Amino acid sequence: MVDLALAAPVAPQARWIAALKRGGARLWLGAALVGVLALVALLAPLIAPHHPLEQDLMSAQLPPAWVTGGEAAYWLGTDSLGRCVLSRLIYSARTAVAVALIAASLAAAIGIALGLIAGSFGGWVDQAISRLIDVWMAFPPVLLSIVLAAVIGAGLTSVIAAIVVVDWTRFARVVRAETMVQLKRDYAAAARVIGLSRGGLLRLEILPNLVPLVVTLLSVEMGIAILVEVILSFVGISVAGDVPTWGGMIAEGRQIVYQAPWIMALPIGCIIASVIGFNLLGDGLRIVLDPVQRQ
Amino acid sequence: MRWGEVVRRLLLIPPTLFGVAVIVFVLLRVVPGDPIAMMIPPGASPEDILRLRVFYGLDQPMLQQFVTWLGQALTGDFGRSISVHRSVFALVLARLPATLELALLATLIAIVLGLIIAMIGIHLRGRRAEWVVDGGVGVLLAIPDFLWALILLLLFGVLIPLLPISGRIDPQLDVTFRSNFYLLESLLTGRFDVANALLHHMILPSLALALPFAALVARILKTSLAEAEDQDYAQIARARGFSRPKILLSEVFPNALIPTVALGGVQVTLLLGGTVLVERIFSYEGIGNMAIDAVINRDFPLIQGLVLTFAVLFIALNLVVDLVVTLLDPRLRHG
């Protein structure tokens, strides 16, 4: 039985270890999945058995190696042009990670900037930005990104632009709300009293408190970026035909889904694993970094 | 939400739609991509191209085009589709019922499924098996509707060929419809064989749309149920001798429903937006599918009409959801 007296204060290192433990299975599973994805993307040239664009028309539409008719040289089979599915999957991971990182960061930058401005200035600035967000969100996101990519033309830049244009509002809304809440708190008033400028206030006080929120959103956003790329590929307006992407593989696979279902199925599996990984990681990080729970 | 609020919301609709229209209009014309170039046959003479351009008013300055279009739109004339050569209004009207039926079916499935999962989840509250429900819901949520569409297509269309994977109805079926609400009409006229055939085509796309939404409903509802169950009035009900199932159903559920509808209702518009891809994947003839073609063909009038249609539906849905929340929560009614 415990004495109800106060316990001794906990050392900072122990606090972080406890926080990591709180993240639990979600954090580790998410980190593992994302880690594998990052590794594959990074080491693509080293681990892919073939070049992703290398065609072998004699070996077109081969099933995976363990199915009758498959060959050991092509572990996961080949597509209509005889290209190695496994290699294409690996190189597609590269594209996916690149797109995810750039697009998510840009969307975050724009969204956070606008959210901070709206939240801290208030008044008509806030009204204007909020109305902009409302109208923006009245667009069906899929349609907006398709329209955008269609008019800009195919290519990686249009994919990234589409993601950023569609989803910056996600960051803006959340950051705006959080900024307003933080500014109302006592510590902000105290900081103003000691003469901190608005910019200084934002930088020193508010931003650090936004970090857990933003980190989580970033992780989720990367998952979304991967999905948007898939959507655009599926509609035929993603990167140029030679660059392998999961979405492109699915689109091709859809055409021959009765003859060679694995071409569509395998990229879907990769996408699911990646998205779940990003979601879990975001969830886990949120729990670990939450300042309230850190007490 | 009192009547003043309702009127204010209704009054905000035209300006919002106006804003949407302006953005689409400008976007389409400012960036490269020429609809005429998309539809002319090779070898056409420059005079033909010019004639077409004039016919569609694309030679005018942008402001002029917008004013013309706005004037016509206010009388119900949304122009002619460049790629299909029919009135945009007629085209949209012809395909809208298909999408509405699909979305409605999906919403129904999602609500029922979400309810069941939430109930199971709250029943298992505090026990170890609870994480199975939470984990399952997490997976359902992480996978978006179009991925579900592809997965379901693979599983139940190709690998286990149970269901058709394209179209709205079997072309060989001997039936003529008066309206475009095929399912509704066949049910109302008692032609259950036709309804059955229609449902065969609709079940996979509806399920794809429904699953993520069902997961969302389940998560919000379960969380709300748990929160409400911890409130004083629910605890006191236990002190009065009511059993837990009875308390959950009659005391807690009406309270939990409010945040569920409020938070989940907002996301119904996502379900509607999802029809774009899901219809495409299943070659289902609704406005979502049509939208993709319109975009690929740079069919300006059609794109504008479709975007406005979606915007109207979104706004209407949000309004309905807010009204329902007001109905459910007596505290909101009296202000």
Added chain:
Amino acid sequence: MTTVLSVQGLQVAIGKGAHAANVLRGVSLDLQPGEVRGLVGESGAGKSMLGRAVLGLLPANAAITAGTITFAGRDLLAVPERERRGLLGRHIALIPQDPMTSLNPVKRVGHQIALLLRHHLALSKRDARERAAELLTGVAIREPRRVLDLYPHEISGGMRQRVLIAMAFACDPALVIADEPTTALDVTVQRQVLQLVERLRQRHGSAVLFITHDLGVVAKLCRTMTVLHAGRVLEEGETAEVLARPRHPYTRALLAATPRADRPAEALRPVPPALIESLWSEAFRLDRLAVAGRP
């Protein structure tokens, strides 16, 4: 005469294993039919826990580790669930503390009362409504039929508490546990509430366990009282006796700390737990019981 409620050596612990802490440490209490007993102590003394234990409403992390609770001869801890639920609300009732949160906000007042009546007394809808109106008249609510159709947020806090009192006495209970029912109310309303409780108690002949930290309330309403501190019974007996001639130093300190009109109150000097442990002894308790005239 058969005791209505008999609590013997009740031990309740919060938490598990090494982190467990005892909230009630061997509490014993007997209530005769019609007896009005005040249960006093500081916040955290365990008084609410005792009430909750009797009602079977302990929080998820708390558990009864020893002792018995007997109601009208039936062991509440051993009785089948169904029978226990039949007793609760009907023969054992609760007047809760916070009128603002104790009523379901989305159901009309009449509906909530009727639900209780129909559940325990199997009344028809119309009879239940009639009876509900009568009950409201019994707690001095004017225009009972109008109030029946109102939602809780449409009536005042004092009126809500009266509704809760009405619901407690609705099924003619033998035991009513009042968990600090006046704490959340204005002083002016408190008096009305106390009068109501006394009146209804007399009418129904119920025994009342009145949990409160307010000695003034105990003095007015309760013929007997029990002083609880840190999970133990320190003193008990006739109220007049205990208040006039307190025997335990803690009780004396408690009285001295009570605000009075004629002299400034002393701050309650914290008595070290170790001291209380050593002062508490079987002999002490037996001594006073002999004085009170019980075996």
